[in-house]
Amino acid sequence: MNIFLGTSANACIGIGKAFVIPNAEKRIIPQQHITDDEREKHLQRFDNSLANVITAIGAQLAAVKGDKVQSEIFETYYLMLNDPEFLGEVRKSFASSDMPIEYVLNQKTEEYADRLRCSGNEYLAERAQDICDIFGRVLDDMLDYHPFKIESVPDGAVIVAKTMNPSDTIILSKRKIAGLALIEGGVSSHVGILARSYGIPAVFALDKVTEEIKTGNTVIVDGIAGEVIDCPDEDTIKSYEVKIEKEKQRLEALSKFRNLPAVTKDGVKFSVMANIGTVEEAEMAAQEGADGIGLFRTEFLFMNEANQDIGSAHVHASGFSEEKQFAAYKRVLEIMKGKPVVIRTLDAGGDKIIKSAELQAFSIEEKNPLMGLRAIRLSLENPNLLKTQFRALYRASVYGNLKIMLPLITSVEQVRDALSIAEMAKNELRSEGVKFVEDVPIGIMVETAAAAMIADCFAKITDFFSIGTNDLTQYTLCVDRENTAVAPMYNEFHLAVLRLISMTVKEAETAGIPVSVCGEMAGKNDSALVLAGMGVRTLSVSSKRITKIKALLSQFTLPELQAISAKNLNVGMTLEII
Structure with a gap:
């Protein structure tokens, strides 16, 4: 038995016979001069x-x-x-x-x-x-070169290879593949996306698997632990078969929470909403019993359009048209049937690059793009683009329960400028005789220490807060979580991060405005409990986490949740130091 450690690309388990795909022979490219x-x-x-x-x-x-x-x-x-x-x-x-x-x-x-x-x-x-x-x-x-034919892979195999092309993965999805074990590949690669879409257990970044695993060997792909086990003994196989059956039973048990409200043992109600980036994800959220959409990342609409042209040196975003945006927003609101839908204005920049003639300011070369012209800053530099988005949003507002959210806000002036552009959009629609909801709530993302520190000021001019814990953690700790050298320092439970969240929640409560959390913390068991104990009553998570979070909250009383939060906020330690 041999265990290989890698990176999980899809957290589920598969057992099957290995099929080792040989490394492609190197093409011989002719290099003779021509006339x-x-x-x-x-x-x-x-x-x-x-x-x-x-x-x-x-x-x-x-x-x-x-x-x-x-x-x-x-x-x-x-x-x-x-x-x-x-x-x-x-x-x-x-x-x-x-x-x-x-x-x-x-x-x-x-x-x-x-x-x-x-x-x-x-x-x-x-x-x-x-x-x-x-x-x-x-x-x-x-x-006239004919490489290995992927169609020769048998049904039920565990694919062991250096890498996989997305097109090959699509073919394999029809063959009931038991798992993928690859030397190369990223979690956000098309292959990783497809593996999750088709429910294929997958572990990437494995070393020497194509050399040491032989075709026909029994292999376990543990996408939960990020391990691949070659030639497991009978006891190991039996233990994993038990795990697979338990996971199946657990998912079936969770399904009962799909159409139930999120309530603690002592009757405190929560809203568990969904984070989405596409219309299709809204349909999935509705199927999973979401209480609404807590975050619709509109930049992914534009990126999906723009990145279709990925082979080009310049990525053109053709998805900025008002009509395309209106159609997408309208459809999501209709899918959610009156449940709240929070749509965030364009959060481009940083690690979400969209190049377009409509984003002239985006052509600036930035040494530190995460600290640069991104999100609301980029939108305010391109006011016509933001106004177009507001027009599409307001036009869609009559089809459901819309809320609009502004990203990466750090100053009151930014909010006022954005509200002024929103008013311009409304005035245009009025003059055109277009129907829309006049009082659509407009809130902000709290995702920087600056926003959290002056949350009381923002509470006077905005309708709600949504805490983006991913950027809040990154900016507060000065840690780029994509940088492997410092990634271990990225800690959402750092006392500074927790205090900023707690401060924002309290200011929202004082002002009487809603507050939610839409970052990764909301979808993790341990951090969801801490947030609930702090007073957060709306958590927005990926669709597949909705029933899990509902089930988790049902196991605790409010005092128990508050005790968990107090412990993590180091209240006792703080008093002792004082």
Whole structure:
């Protein structure tokens, strides 16, 4: 028995026979010089292979129509293959080179992939694999190279490989795969997203698994612990079979909370809402029994549109139109059927890069983007963009219970400026005779120490608070949680973070305005209890956590929750020091 440690990409368990996918043989790219007379033939071969791959992708896209996750992958590939900027650069480089078209295409693909990997943005870095995958297919067609066929993988196998292409993962999703064990891969990669979407247990960042695990070996993929066990003994297999059965029973037991309110043992009511980024996620939230939407990250609407063009050096956001926004907001409000829906204005910047002609200020090169022109700052630098978003939001307001939230607020002036733009949008709609709800509540994200420290000032001019614990922790502790060198210092239970949260909750209570938490703390068992004991009565979490949090709260009384909070706030220690 051999245990490999890695990173969990989907927290569930699978047992099956290993199928080790061999590392792809390296393509032999021709490097002999060509003459001018040969150029036309090279370009014709490139165009033919490009057309062949576009046709194949188009057929695959048609075959998965109705499956959003699969469709998005193939749509991304289709747009990459038709990206005029990338293809133009390939042709331009070939025109000034005396090397074969295969050599030029390979060089340009690697150049663009490296650019994405070094972008400083996790989403873009993960897309480097996509561009290598799809233009690798074009190269294979040009070279008449036929790599390993993923279709040969048997049903029920545990896939062991160096890496996986998203398109291969889609094929495997139809084969009832027992698990994925990969040397490479990121949690936010398309492969990771697909694994979670299809319920495939997955562990990435494993060392030497393709060398030491043999095809046919029994393998356990423990996506909860982030482990892969090769050739487990009978006792280990039996213990994991028990775990799988218990998890199945636990999920079935939790399902009873789906349509029940969140209530403590002594009858204190809570709202457990959902964090979403797309319309489809709103549908999932409704199915999971969400009490509403506590955070609709609108930037993901724009990123999904913009990043379809990921093969380009410039990412263009075509999703900023008022009509597209209105349609999305309206649909989410309709799905939630009168339950509150908190929609956050564009929170672009930092690690959520969107480049567009509509975001001129975004072209500035920033040394520290997380501290730079992002969120409300970026929106206020582009007032027409913010006004368009307000117009779409107000137009949608008549279809449900809308609330609007402003991100990364650090000053009263920012709120006043945003409210002024909102009023301009309302005046335009009035003059056009468009119906909308006049008194849509507008609140702020409390995600910096500055906002928490002057929460009393914000409470006088806003309608609600939502505490974003991810950024609050990061900014308070000066820790970039994406930086592995300091990631262990990222601690949501740091006394400074907890005190800032407690301070914000108390100021909201004093002012009589609602306060919620929509950061990761709200969806974790230990921190959810602490927040509940502090006085937070609305928690917004990922849809899959809703029933779990409801079940958790039902196990405690309010005094018990308050005792847990007091202990974590170090009340006793503080008094002792004084």
